[in-house]
Amino acid sequence: MEDINQLDTDISEAIQKKQMYKVCSLYYEAANYFKKKSDIEAACFFYTQALVMALEENHDLKEKIINKLEKYGRNQDTTLN
Amino acid sequence: MNDNKPSKNYNSYKSQLELALLDIEKAKGIPNEYYVEEVCFKVEQEKIFNTGWFAIGFANDLGQPGSVIPVTYFNNPMFIIRSKEDNKVRVFQNVCRHRGMKLIDEPTVLKGAIRCRYHSWCYQQTGENCATPHLGGPGINFHKSIDKKELGLFEVRTHIWRGVVFVNPNGNAPKFEDVHSSIIKRWEIFDQELHTDLLGSSFQLELNSNWKLAVENYLEAYHLPWVHPGLNSYSKLEDHENIVNYGNYSGQISYKYNPIFSTGKKFKDFKDLGSEWDSKGEYIVLFPNLIMGVQRDHLFNNIIEPVSSEKIIERVQIYYSDIKILDQEYQSTRLENAQLWKTVFEEDIFVVEGMQKGRHAKYFDGGRFSPIMDVPTHVFHDWYARKILQY
Numbered sequence: 001m002e003d004i005n006q007l008d009t010d011i012s013e014a015i016q017k018k019q020m021y022k023v024c025s026l027y028y029e030a031a032n033y034f035k036k037k038s039d040i041e042a043a044c045f046f047y048t049q050a051l052v053m054a055l056e057e058n059h060d061l062k063e064k065i066i067n068k069l070e071k072y073g074r075n076q077d078t079t080l081n
Numbered sequence: 082m083n084d085n086k087p088s089k090n091y092n093s094y095k096s097q098l099e100l101a102l103l104d105i106e107k108a109k110g111i112p113n114e115y116y117v118e119e120v121c122f123k124v125e126q127e128k129i130f131n132t133g134w135f136a137i138g139f140a141n142d143l144g145q146p147g148s149v150i151p152v153t154y155f156n157n158p159m160f161i162i163r164s165k166e167d168n169k170v171r172v173f174q175n176v177c178r179h180r181g182m183k184l185i186d187e188p189t190v191l192k193g194a195i196r197c198r199y200h201s202w203c204y205q206q207t208g209e210n211c212a213t214p215h216l217g218g219p220g221i222n223f224h225k226s227i228d229k230k231e232l233g234l235f236e237v238r239t240h241i242w243r244g245v246v247f248v249n250p251n252g253n254a255p256k257f258e259d260v261h262s263s264i265i266k267r268w269e270i271f272d273q274e275l276h277t278d279l280l281g282s283s284f285q286l287e288l289n290s291n292w293k294l295a296v297e298n299y300l301e302a303y304h305l306p307w308v309h310p311g312l313n314s315y316s317k318l319e320d321h322e323n324i325v326n327y328g329n330y331s332g333q334i335s336y337k338y339n340p341i342f343s344t345g346k347k348f349k350d351f352k353d354l355g356s357e358w359d360s361k362g363e364y365i366v367l368f369p370n371l372i373m374g375v376q377r378d379h380l381f382n383n384i385i386e387p388v389s390s391e392k393i394i395e396r397v398q399i400y401y402s403d404i405k406i407l408d409q410e411y412q413s414t415r416l417e418n419a420q421l422w423k424t425v426f427e428e429d430i431f432v433v434e435g436m437q438k439g440r441h442a443k444y445f446d447g448g449r450f451s452p453i454m455d456v457p458t459h460v461f462h463d464w465y466a467r468k469i470l471q472y
Contacts, residue, residue, distance in 0.1 A: 044220030051222070052201040052214050058193030069222060076223040 004033060024053035028061050031068070044074045051075075091120060097447065098469060101462040105455070110447035111462050115469075116291040116440040122390040126155040129369050129468050131250045134257050136371040136384045137161065138246045139398050140170050141277050147191040147206065151175055151183075154386065159237055160185040161246055164206035165193075172248050174235035177202055178210065184234075195234075208234040244275050244400060245371060245382050264330050264367060270358075271375055273351050275400035278407045281415045282399040284423050288430055290437040292387040293465065295395065296366045298433050299383075300457035302333045309428050323456045324365055329464065331457035332365030338376050346414045348378035351402040368464050378402065381422060391437055397422065 007030050014022040031046035047068050054062040069075035097112040115121045129135075137152050143163035151160045158175035175183050177197040184195055184204075194203040194211055203212035210229040217224040238249040240257035242265070247257060258265060277283070288295065298304070302321035320337040324330070338360050340347070350358075354377055362376040372383035372395075379401050386394040399419055401407070406415065439445060450459050466472075 041220055045215075048214045048220050048222055052194075052196055052203055052212055055194035055203045055212055056192070056196040062193075074221050074223075 004030070007033065020053050021057045021059060024050050024057055024059045024061060027053060028065060040072060044069065044072050047072075048074065090114075091124075094118075094121065095470060098466050100447065101459075101466040102470075102472070105450050105452045105459045108450060108459060108462070110450070110458075111293065111465060112447045113440045113442070113445055115465075116293060116437065117390055119390055122155075122387070124469060125387075128471065129465075130155055130387075133254050133369070133468070134240065134247045134249045134260055135369050136245050136367075136382075137172070137248050137386075138384070139382070139396070140241050140244050140246055141279065141398065142188075143170060144279075145190050148188070149185050149191055149195075149206075150188045151185045157250065158183055159248070162191075162195075162206055165191070166205065166207050169207075170239070170241060170246060171208065172237040172239045172246065173208055174237060176235070178232040178234070179213075202232075204234050208236050210234075243271075243373070243380070243382060244277070244398065245384065261329055261367065263326055263328055264365065268363075268375060270354055271351060271380060273402060274404075275380065276402070276404045276407055277398055277400045278415065281412060282401075282419055284397050284419060286395045286397075286423075286426055286430070288393050288395065288433055289391060290393055290433045291390055291440070292370060292385045292393050293461075294433045294436045294440075295385050295393055295429075296369070296372070296461055297458050298429050298436075299364065299366055299372050300332055300461060301455055302335075303451065303454040304432065308432055309425060311424070324363065325456050325460055327460055327463060330365045330367045331460035332363065333457060335362045335364070336360060338362035340376070340378065340418070342414045342417050344414045344417065346411060348401055348406050348411070348414070348418075349403045350377045366461065368461060379418065383426070395426065397426065 007026060011023060011026045011030070014026060027046050027050035031043045031050060034042035034046060047065055050061065051065045051069060053059065054065050066075060094112055094114040098115065100109040101111055102108070137154060137159065138150060138161050142150055143161060146163055146165040146168050149160050149162040151158065153159070159172050160175045161170060161172050163170050175185055177184055177199065179197065179200055179202045182197050182199040184197055191206060194205055196203045201212070201214050202210065205211050210232045212222065213227065213229060214222055216222055216227060238252045240247045242257065254260060302318055306318055317337070320335055322334045322336070324332040324334060358377045362374060364374045366372050370385040370387070372385065374381045379399055381397060381399045383395050383397040386396065388394060399422065
């Protein structure tokens with residue numbers, strides 16, 4: 001998704017509806033958006049947001065997110081459920 | 082004024098409590114203050130509930146892996162969880178290691194980690210800290226000064242016996258099996274599979290009473306002819322015998338257990354009990370707060386939760402010997418059995434609450450015991466006084 005404003009709206013809506021599995025996917029999407037723009041700080045912020053939702057939801061993206069954060073040196077000693 | 086600090090009057094309560102330690106023919110019961118005063122409730126919290134083992138919940142309530150139930154005893158928030166990782170039941174302090182936020186507000190089934198709603202620190206269901214998001218700044222999830230391994234949830238020492246979850250909050254009590262070896266041995270014949278359905282075999286009562294009065298009322302058969310006339314029609318006073326163990330439990334035996342249900346059905350007996358259990362039921366309180374009953378065809382546990390010095394919740398669960406008893410075929414018989422016990426416990430409410438009201442009578446001195454009929458109650462008062470006075 002290239003429209004970051006739409007993504008922002010979608011995240012807010014999903015949070016309001018407590019659709020946390022979806023929130024995780026949307027944060028991951030936002031992180032990838034900023035990664036593509038080479039904004040690693042913003043990307044890692046959103047990977048982190050996605051991480052906590054992934055841990056809570058036991059999301060399929062969990063390992064991928066951890067790998068991304070470890071790749072950028074933002075996570076240490078991550079333990080998985 | 083700090084309510085936690087015993088007032089100067091507290092020493093006079095203690096000296097009155099010493100009278101409970103006398104021989105039953107001379108003893109007086111626990112004095113009023115221990116039933117009505119907040120300071121005494123706080124002393125009990127420390128000397129009985131924090132340092133010993135007590136019941137907080139039923140393992141069966143956590144049927145599914147990931148199930149979690151918050152419980153609060155004496156303002157101490159905890160939660161019981163059956164972890165998805167290893168299916169083990171554990172108890173943790175219900176608090177995030179970051180800023181002390183309460184983690185679990187209502188019973189639920191978790192899909193994954195326990196996430197604090199404040200800053201999203203996450204914990205595995207086995208208690209390990211698994212995420213400290215943005216700890217080192219935005220997008221940086223660690224900091225050299227913070228070791229996540231040291232910031233797991235506080236686990237509460239736990240033991241499960243007969244489907245009941247017991248805790249020892251300060252972690253220093255002798256092992257549960259040692260503390261309660263006598264009753265474990267006495268009832269080892271009932272160490273069999275237990276089956277319960279949460280809807281038809283559980284109920285809850287709320288009473289305006291101190292927890293000790295619910296204990297005391299259950300311990301003796303003396304009141305049966307007047308308070309439970311229905312029960313007395315098939316289990317007369319003379320059919321009862323005291324269970325006296327100057328230790329951690331007491332109660333009574335009935336020698337006339339013979340359940341008859343309107344459906345004409347009978348529950349299957351537990352295996353290999355022997356003929357002595359054909360018509361026997363045993364009813365004890367495992368001090369401080371677990372009411373228990375065993376009969377050949379079903380058992381029950383009743384956890385007394387002290388909400389305040391003058392309020393309790395009783396939670397009852399009934400167990401059967403065979404999973405087939407949970408079938409639809411037995412549903413109305415199970416409901417009838419649960420209703421029978423509910424009626425018995427409800428019949429006791431007016432006396433338990435009546436004693437609570439009476440405990441505000443200024444000149445009541447703790448009362449005297451029948452040396453024949455009140456021995457199990459005296460066992461409890463003796464146990465209680467030793468714990469509070471630390472003898």
